[in-house]
Each structure stands twice: as C-alpha cells, then as structure tokens.
Amino acid sequence: MEKNVLEVDTPVLSTAASCDLNLDSFSTDLTKTKKLYLQTSPEFAMKRLLASGSGSIYQIAKSFRQSEQGRFHNPEFTLLEWYRLGFKLDDLIGEMIELLMLCFGQNLAFTTVTYQQIFLQLTGINPHQATLSELMNYAANRGNPEALGICGDNLANGLDYVFSQYVQPKLKKEVVYFVTNYPACMAMLAKLDDGEPVTAKRFEVYFNNVELANGYEELTDAVEQRQRFQHELTERSEAGLDEVPMDERLLAALSHGLPECSGVAMGLDRLLMLMTEAKSIDEVLIFPIDRA
Amino acid sequence: MATYSTSEFKGGLKIMLDDAPCSIMENEFVRPGKGPAFSRVKIRNLKTGRVIERTFKSGESVEAADVMETEMSYLYNDGDFWYFMDDETFEQVSGDATAVGDAAKWIKDQDKCTVTLWNGAPLLVTAPNFVELEVTDTDPGLKGDTSGGGGKPATLETGAVVRIPLFVQIGEVIKVDTRTGEYSARVKS
Numbered sequence: 001m002e003k004n005v006l007e008v009d010t011p012v013l014s015t016a017a018s019c020d021l022n023l024d025s026f027s028t029d030l031t032k033t034k035k036l037y038l039q040t041s042p043e044f045a046m047k048r049l050l051a052s053g054s055g056s057i058y059q060i061a062k063s064f065r066q067s068e069q070g071r072f073h074n075p076e077f078t079l080l081e082w083y084r085l086g087f088k089l090d091d092l093i094g095e096m097i098e099l100l101m102l103c104f105g106q107n108l109a110f111t112t113v114t115y116q117q118i119f120l121q122l123t124g125i126n127p128h129q130a131t132l133s134e135l136m137n138y139a140a141n142r143g144n145p146e147a148l149g150i151c152g153d154n155l156a157n158g159l160d161y162v163f164s165q166y167v168q169p170k171l172k173k174e175v176v177y178f179v180t181n182y183p184a185c186m187a188m189l190a191k192l193d194d195g196e197p198v199t200a201k202r203f204e205v206y207f208n209n210v211e212l213a214n215g216y217e218e219l220t221d222a223v224e225q226r227q228r229f230q231h232e233l234t235e236r237s238e239a240g241l242d243e244v245p246m247d248e249r250l251l252a253a254l255s256h257g258l259p260e261c262s263g264v265a266m267g268l269d270r271l272l273m274l275m276t277e278a279k280s281i282d283e284v285l286i287f288p289i290d291r292a
Numbered sequence: 293m294a295t296y297s298t299s300e301f302k303g304g305l306k307i308m309l310d311d312a313p314c315s316i317m318e319n320e321f322v323r324p325g326k327g328p329a330f331s332r333v334k335i336r337n338l339k340t341g342r343v344i345e346r347t348f349k350s351g352e353s354v355e356a357a358d359v360m361e362t363e364m365s366y367l368y369n370d371g372d373f374w375y376f377m378d379d380e381t382f383e384q385v386s387g388d389a390t391a392v393g394d395a396a397k398w399i400k401d402q403d404k405c406t407v408t409l410w411n412g413a414p415l416l417v418t419a420p421n422f423v424e425l426e427v428t429d430t431d432p433g434l435k436g437d438t439s440g441g442g443g444k445p446a447t448l449e450t451g452a453v454v455r456i457p458l459f460v461q462i463g464e465v466i467k468v469d470t471r472t473g474e475y476s477a478r479v480k481s
Binding site: 020022023069071144156163188214 | 299319320321322325326327328329330331332344345347348349350
C-alpha cells in the first residue's frame with residue numbers, strides 16, 4: 001500500500017505449464033480430454049496482468065513442483081513474488097535489502113558479486129569460458145564422477161551442479177549474497193545485457209547457504225521469449241520428459257506489450273526457516289507433504 | 293533384486309555402491325538455482341568404515357544391500373574365526389578378524405553383540421556398550437592413593453589394556469565402556 005504495489009490473486013491452475021527442463025508441473029484433468037497444470041510459480045499469470053496495465057503488483061502464492069521434497073523443499077510451497085514497473089535490477093536489489101532488513105534487523109551484511117567473481121574465486125573456473133567437460137572433470141576430481149550422469153549434455157546444468165556443490169556451501173553464512181550477471185545460457189526469463197561476455201540481468205539471493213530468491217529484469221521481447229520456450233521444449237524432449245504446452249497467453253501478452261519492469265520470487269517458507277532458525281522446512285509448515 | 297529410488301533414501305538405509313555394502317547416513321535433496329535435481333548423500337562403506345559423499349540424480353535407483361543388524365551371542369574363537377549364535381534360531385555364523393575388529397578385545401563368551409550381516413555373513417561386530425571384565429594384571433603397589441587421579445595400566449582377562457584407578461587390584465572385576473575404551477566403574481562382587 002505504502003509503496004503503491006497492488007496485491008493480486010491469480011489462479012493456480014493453468015492450461016499451460018512451465019517449459020523448464022528442470023521443473024515438473026503437477027497436472028490434473030479438467031475434462032476427459034483437457035489437462036490443466038498447477039503453477040510452478042505465479043510468474044506467467046502476473047506478467048499477463050502487468051501487460052494489461054495493472055501497474056506494480058505482488059502476490060503470496062501457493063506453488064507446486066513435482067518430486068521436490070527435502071530439508072529445503074516441499075512439493076507445495078509458498079512464494080512471495082512481486083513486480084515493479086520501471087525498476088532496473090539494482091533498484092529491485094535495493095528493495096530486497098529493505099525487506100530483509102525488516103525481517104532480520106538492521107545489522108545485516110550484504111554483498112553483491114557477479115556469478116563470474118564468486119565462481120572463479122571459489123573454484124578457480126571462469127564460468128563464461130568453461131566447457132561442460134571441464135566442469136565435470138572438476139567434479140570428478142572432487143569425488144563426484146557421477147556428476148556427468150546428473151547434468152547430461154547440458155552446460156547450464158553443469159554450471160548449476162558445480163555452483164551448488166562447491167560454491168554455495170562455501171559462502172559465508174552470515175552474509176547475504178546477491179549473485180548477479182548470470183551466464184546467458186542461464187537467463188531463464190531475464191533480459192540480456194550488452195556486456196562482453198553477454199550476461200543475464202538476473203540475481204539470486206543466498207543467505208546462510210540457502211537460496212532464498214530469484215529476480216529478473218524481465219524479458220519483454222515476445223519473439224525471444226518464444227525462442228527460449230522452444231529451446232527448453234527441445235531440451236525436454238531430448239531428455240525424454242513429458243511434453244508440455246507453452247503459455248501462448250503469456251506470449252500474446254508479451255506481444256501486446258509488457259512494460260519495462262523487474263520482478264522477484266522469494267521462498268516464503270525458507271524465509272521463515274531462516275527467521276526462526278529452523279533446520280527443516282517441515283518445522284515451518286502446518287502439514288508437510290508426508291502428512292498432507 | 294531389490295532397489296531403492298532416491299526419494300526413499302534416508303538415514304540407515306543399506307545400499308550397494310561400488311560393489312560394497314554401504315549405509316546411508318544423511319540424504320539432502322538439492323535443486324540448484326534452475327538446475328537439475330539431485331540427492332547429496334553421505335554414505336558409510338560398511339566394509340571399510342570410510343565415509344564418502346556422493347550425489348545421485350533424482351529418481352535414480354540403486355541396488356539394495358542385503359544387510360541386517362541382529363543381536364547375537366558370542367560363542368568362542370578358534371584362532372582364525374569368531375563364532376556367534378542367534379539366540380532364537382540357534383543359527384551360527386563366523387567372522388574373521390576384519391569383521392570383528394576392535395570388538396575382539398572386549399568380548400567373552402555369552403556376550404550379546406550386535407552383528408551386521410551382509411548376505412548372511414558377519415560384516416561388522418559391535419561389542420556391548422559396557423562389558424564387565426576381570427583385571428588379570430596390574431601394578432599392586434600404591435594402595436594408599438584413592439584419589440583416582442592418574443591411574444595405572446591394567447590387563448584384563450580378554451587381553452585388553454585399559455587405565456584403571458590406583459585402588460583397583462588384580463582379581464577385581466571392572467566395567468569398561470567399549471565405545472571409548474575407558475574404565476567406567478568397579479563391580480562389587
């Protein structure tokens with residue numbers, strides 16, 4: 001209210017699914033011939049609202065991801081997602097810092113590092129030049145020869161694997177990290193910059209070694225978005241995963257015109273975990289999935 | 293052949309890894325950024341005792357190890373093998389020095405041990421947490437000192453050597469904590 005950001009409530013069921021190689025949507029049957037998907041995040045619906053002129057919006061949304069269960073995951077979880085019109089990525093990082101200071105107090109240490117800086121510092125590998133085989137050799141030399149089977153023939157997967165195994169656990173627990181300038185192959189729904197090398201205008205927040213939030217300066221180009229979806233669908237079919245329909249309504253909204261904006265999704269359950277020093281997400285859920 | 297999927301992984305589960313029976317100590321589900329989901333698993337090789345960390349692709353299946361822990365009575369050793377009996381089925385198994393390991397210096401006949409069986413043969417023998425053993429040799433002097441500080445070495449009936457308080461004498465029975473190898477108390481006879 002104070003910031004003039006409108007709360008919205010979008011449906012969790014959709015005719016389209018996330019095309020992401022590493023996200024599996026739950027599906028259900030509307031009729032015998034028509035399938036619906038539970039959202040993996042409210043991003044697509046919220047962007048349709050933005051394109052129709054909603055102005056800045058936020059939402060606390062139940063989101064669903066198949067098979068994601070563990071100390072930091074529950075297949076049904078809660079995201080706080082918000083979009084700010086006219087914000088650049090740095091503006092959004094600033095707002096995120098404000099929010100985290102509200103939650104954890106003023107004496108919080110923040111640092112912004114590029115993906116390249118932190119990756120290079122903690123592994124000695126330059127993520128923009130690394131090949132998949134270099135990354136897999138690095139993992140094999142550290143007792144994880146099985147990494148290749150997990151990452152498949154996919155450079156972004158290899159980077160994510162090495163980051164989560166050898167970078168994320170070495171971050172200082174007491175510092176909030178904003179990791180920025182992701183390699184272009186990890187752009188997801190973020191805009192690319194015109195740097196050398198080209199990087200994605202995306203940030204991830206890590207605190208206490210936990211991945212807390214993922215933000216983008218949003219891609220507004222419908223043609224490029226369609227290409228990215230198609231590329232993801234090809235990756236899915238090569239990996240033998242279920243075919244899913246891409247969100248044509250989102251693409252139509254982008255063609256109509258998504259205003260320049262930045263948006264971020266934060267895992268609210270994980271935020272609660274960190275605020276209460278819970279060891280497992282189960283401690284902050286009323287009925288975790290095993291008791292649902 | 294029984295298998296377990298990564299979603300079934302939890303502490304205590306016994307799996308085969310690199311042809312060796314292993315026990316899962318910890319399993320953490322990881323899904324990095326937007327990357328591939330996997331399980332980060334801490335595993336103890338039950339043969340060597342070594343602990344390693346491995347990752348498994350989510351949904352991957354691994355072979356189950358036919359490993360079970362059972363309470364058995366120690367019978368005797370014939371120089372090469374130690375013999376144990378299941379008190380209910382009277383079935384006997386024998387384990388070599390590798391399997392019995394440190395337990396060998398603590399156990400005497402009739403002691404109830406935890407025997408880990410792999411494909412029916414002892415893989416690991418754990419002595420009871422506390423055993424009562426007679427002191428067969430120790431320095432008899434220094435009788436007046438009852439402070440207990442310092443202590444002296446003593447050989448027990450099984451051959452094990454532990455430090456005991458100065459007031460304990462040959463022929464007395466003491467209680468030893470096998471997990472630390474330390475004297476715990478004197479047993480009044």
